[in-house]
Amino acid sequence: MMSTPTQTTTAAPATTATPESGGGGSTVVVAGALSDSHTWGLVFLQLLLEEHGHRVVNLGPCVPEDLLIGTVRAERPALVVMSSVNGHGYRDGMRVITRLRECADLADVPVVIGGKLGIHGEQSADETVGLMGAGYTAVFDDTAEGVATFTRMLASVPQRAAV
Numbered sequence: 001m002m003s004t005p006t007q008t009t010t011a012a013p014a015t016t017a018t019p020e021s022g023g024g025g026s027t028v029v030v031a032g033a034l035s036d037s038h039t040w041g042l043v044f045l046q047l048l049l050e051e052h053g054h055r056v057v058n059l060g061p062c063v064p065e066d067l068l069i070g071t072v073r074a075e076r077p078a079l080v081v082m083s084s085v086n087g088h089g090y091r092d093g094m095r096v097i098t099r100l101r102e103c104a105d106l107a108d109v110p111v112v113i114g115g116k117l118g119i120h121g122e123q124s125a126d127e128t129v130g131l132m133g134a135g136y137t138a139v140f141d142d143t144a145e146g147v148a149t150f151t152r153m154l155a156s157v158p159q160r161a162a163v
Contacts, residue, residue, distance in 0.1 A: 026053075026077070026157055027054070027055045027056070027057060027075050028054045028057070028077055028079045029057045029071055029072060029075055029077045029080045030042055030046055030049070030056055030057070030058045030059065030083065031063040031068050031071075031083070032059070032063055032082075032083055032084070033062075033082060033084040033086070033092035033096070034062055034063060034064060034065070034092050034096070035091075036061055036062065036083070036086045036088065037062055037086075038085040039060065039061055041083055041115060042058055042060060042061065042083060043058075046058045048151070048154075049081075049154070052157075053159030054154075054159060057071060065100075068080075068100070069103060072100065072109055073105065073106065077109065078110070078158050079112065079157050080109060080110070080111040080112070081111075081114075082096060082111065082113040082114075083113070083115045084113070084115040084117055085115050085116050085142075087116045087117070087118055089115050089117035089118070090118050093117065093134075094130070094131065097134045097136055098134060098135075100135070110137040110157075111135065111137055113138075113140070114140030114141065114142065114146060114150060115140075115141075115142050117131075117139070117141070122141060122143075123139075123141055127139075
């Protein structure tokens with residue numbers, strides 16, 4: 001078990017929150033890794049985030065870096081959640097965060113990644129350190145503790161105003 005946060009989920013159908021689903025306050029962008037076509041995990045993430053008072057822009061599975069970067073620029077979210085279930089999250093995640101952090105205007109946007117990040121089971125401490133060093137704010141594995149740690153982290157993300 002890692003002391004670093006560790007979880008996220010996987011890809012979900014592309015759904016974007018509408019003005020009716022919540023005004024002002026924080027927006028969270030959820031995206032599946034480029035090579036990951038799974039959707040149920042992203043649906044779970046969206047529901048969990050909405051339950052915690054956040055407006056969610058769910059880009060769905062197989063999200064290209066340019067789409068993610070454009071959405072983050074347009075939405076200016078309080079948090080970006082990258083998710084993988086297919087075991088290639090580490091590789092895809094490194095590519096995404098490298099591209100995102102190359103954008104000076106997005107350098108301060110919190111980005112977390114989680115789920116099944118490697119094909120050999122539990123991710124190593126070196127992989128977590130690598131992802132954090134590349135620019136992720138936190139890394140979550142797909143264990144029950146990872147989900148609990150992610151949920152606790154949500155308390156630090158500003159919620160949207162209740163209307």
